[in-house]
Amino acid sequence: MSTSTLPPTSSSGLIQIESIEEQIRKRVAEERARLEREAGITHRQVHHFHKPIERPFTKDQRHKTTLLFGGLTWKHEKLVHGALEGLGYKTEVVPTPDVKAFQLGKEYGNNGQCNPTYFTVGNLVQYLQKMEESGVRREDLINNYIFLTAGACGPCRFGMYEAEYRLALRNAGYDGFRVMLFQQSGGIDQSEAEAGLDMNLDFFLNLLNGLNMGDVLNEVAHQIRPFEANAGETDSVLDEMIDYMHEVLKKKSPWSVEDKLGAIAGKMPMKGTVNYLGKFLEQLYAEDYVKALNHCRDRFNSIKVDRFRVKPIVKITGEFWAQTTEGDGNFNMFSFLNREGAQLIVEPIGTWIMYMIHQVVQKIRDTKGLEEGTVAPPKWRLDKQAKIEVNYRQKLMKLKAAEVIFAREYHKIVDALGGTAHRLVDQYELQRVGHPYYNSRAGGGEGHLEVAKNIYYSHHELCHMVLSLKPFGCMPSTQSDGAQSAVVAHYKDMIFLPIETSGEGEINAHSRVQMALGEAKVKAKAEYKDVLGKIGKSVDELKAYVAEHPETTNALYRVPKYKGVIGLAANFAVHVAEKIGAKVPYHLEVH
Numbered sequence: 137m138s139t140s141t142l143p144p145t146s147s148s149g150l151i152q153i154e155s156i157e158e159q160i161r162k163r164v165a166e167e168r169a170r171l172e173r174e175a176g177i178t179h180r181q182v183h184h185f186h187k188p189i190e191r192p193f194t195k196d197q198r199h200k201t202t203l204l205f206g207g208l209t210w211k212h213e214k215l216v217h218g219a220l221e222g223l224g225y226k227t228e229v230v231p232t233p234d235v236k237a238f239q240l241g242k243e244y245g246n247n248g249q250c251n252p253t254y255f256t257v258g259n260l261v262q263y264l265q266k267m268e269e270s271g272v273r274r275e276d277l278i279n280n281y282i283f284l285t286a287g288a289c290g291p292c293r294f295g296m297y298e299a300e301y302r303l304a305l306r307n308a309g310y311d312g313f314r315v316m317l318f319q320q321s322g323g324i325d326q327s328e329a330e331a332g333l334d335m336n337l338d339f340f341l342n343l344l345n346g347l348n349m350g351d352v353l354n355e356v357a358h359q360i361r362p363f364e365a366n367a368g369e370t371d372s373v374l375d376e377m378i379d380y381m382h383e384v385l386k387k388k389s390p391w392s393v394e395d396k397l398g399a400i401a402g403k404m405p406m407k408g409t410v411n412y413l414g415k416f417l418e419q420l421y422a423e424d425y426v427k428a429l430n431h432c433r434d435r436f437n438s439i440k441v442d443r444f445r446v447k448p449i450v451k452i453t454g455e456f457w458a459q460t461t462e463g464d465g466n467f468n469m470f471s472f473l474n475r476e477g478a479q480l481i482v483e484p485i486g487t488w489i490m491y492m493i494h495q496v497v498q499k500i501r502d503t504k505g506l507e508e509g510t511v512a513p514p515k516w517r518l519d520k521q522a523k524i525e526v527n528y529r530q531k532l533m534k535l536k537a538a539e540v541i542f543a544r545e546y547h548k549i550v551d552a553l554g555g556t557a558h559r560l561v562d563q564y565e566l567q568r569v570g571h572p573y574y575n576s577r578a579g580g581g582e583g584h585l586e587v588a589k590n591i592y593y594s595h596h597e598l599c600h601m602v603l604s605l606k607p608f609g610c611m612p613s614t615q616s617d618g619a620q621s622a623v624v625a626h627y628k629d630m631i632f633l634p635i636e637t638s639g640e641g642e643i644n645a646h647s648r649v650q651m652a653l654g655e656a657k658v659k660a661k662a663e664y665k666d667v668l669g670k671i672g673k674s675v676d677e678l679k680a681y682v683a684e685h686p687e688t689t690n691a692l693y694r695v696p697k698y699k700g701v702i703g704l705a706a707n708f709a710v711h712v713a714e715k716i717g718a719k720v721p722y723h724l725e726v727h
């Protein structure tokens with residue numbers, strides 16, 4: 137470097153460091169530009185992606201705006217529909233996606249997405265197209281309808297759903313159609329985001345009530361259907377009960393201090409807190425829902441069942457959407473399995489909600505509640521250390537309270553519906569069994585849950601077979617598959633079948649399931665035969681007792697679970713033998 141290009145020196149004679157840095161940067165940039173010119177590389181202007189600015193949904197639009205939503209089962213959707221109507225929203229459900237929706241998703245969306253993206257995105261486009269065909273003007277669809285969906289910030293493709301919806305809508309000619317998110321990781325009060333949709337405590341309580349009721353009613357129907365004495369009766373009672381609960385949810389107005397105290401409420405100090413507490417206590421202790429659910433229990437219980445049918449129990453796991461949807465998105469797997477003679481344990485949405493709370497608890501524990509980049513105070517600053525500790529414990533306490541309250545509310549519904557549905561599996565137990573195979577801190581999709589549920593249900597003898605429904609192109613499910621090889625190698629008796637779901641290949645998938653189900657059937661029959669041999673009573677003797685005790689053929693009659701016995705027919709045989717007075721070599725399962 138020649139002295140003429142040396143940077144200026146300070147009065148103390150020291151070279152100014154910044155100036156040297158600047159000069160180096162400049163020289164490097166010049167040299168890079170020269171080399172790029174020589175190599176013929178030209179630079180295009182970079183346009184970063186910005187989330188499009190969407191027209192807001194304001195409160196004064198509420199009366200003429202319809203919220204569209206979907207993506208669950210028709211039972212959940214109908215109940216959530218009632219719950220949202222109860223809050224004064226105009227709401228419509230986008231029906232279960234079919235293959236046509238999948239094809240539209242491929243046509244209008246990006247390539248290389250996972251299966252649920254194509255199905256759900258295409259389904260919205262299909263719904264709007266059908267509305268237009270039925271006479272609704274396109275501009276009315278754009279102005280007076282909003283699609284409400286869950287969202288996240290990754291790490292799997294779930295984080296891209298919102299952008300995918302917008303892209304497909306634009307490509308299909310619905311540019312400007314509004315998509316609203318309630319974030320997977322969002323807090324409870326998102327009301328400031330869109331005043332038209334008030335995501336307040338009433339909103340979340342109603343939503344959770346609708347989802348939880350949908351979970352438990354759905355499970356009860358799954359328990360009864362394979363054993364019903366009159367084919368089709370369970371579905372007809374289920375239809376009736378979902379309609380009934382829809383009306384109950386719709387008619388229930390949210391608790392408010394104004395309704396209770398009238399004009400005095402206006403002068404009340406801390407009115408907001410009182411209102412909040414009142415709503416909360418109403419949720420915990422009011423009996424309205426319990427009474428309505430008891431009515432459903434009695435209707436279900438009037439169905440007569442034959443528990444001597446030997447059925448393999450199939451536990452459904454997999455990716456959230458693929459294991460929930462009841463249509464082409466998972467090859468109509470549930471109705472197929474029912475036709476093939478299986479009893480199903482489907483996964484409640486409640487497990488997913490508990491999983492999300494659990495993951496936040498883990499994160500807070502790992503980080504001690506500190507945000508990324510926070511610089512820890514020195515050890516001698518006891519005041520600051522104490523503040524961090526208090527904050528951390530407060531955060532943890534709130535989340536632990538949320539876990540307890542959510543489980544309590546879920547189990548209240550289980551009990552009100554006769555107590556036969558499963559209780560939510562403890563997330564800490566799932567973490568304990570799943571973590572050795574799949575790091576429980578690895579987020580995205582179902583995380584460690586796919587592996588953990590497989591182990592939990594097989595190891596606790598709750599099913600004969602686990603069927604995992606995983607969409608093609610699903611990153612977390614693909615990782616799970618790798619880990620499942622180790623699981624299957626360790627748990628030798630397990631019958632585990634992963635099925636990749638897509639818009640095509642239904643026949644192939646069904647035939648693979650049939651093969652695994654064949655094994656599960658053999659297992660269930662062998663178990664039943666073994667039980668009959670050990671209890672020392674013939675089927676005729678057992679049936680004679682049942683004929684004399686008609687209450688044992690009621691759909692919600694509680695059959696205990698015995699250790700080492702999986703199937704309902706086998707457990708029922710042990711139970712009836714005990715009632716007759718036989719000494720059975722089985723012990724009750726205690727959980």
Ligand code: SF4
Nearest residue numbers: 250292293294581610
């Ligand atoms: S979990 Fe899998 S299928 Fe579901 S959104 Fe993520 S990548 Fe797609």
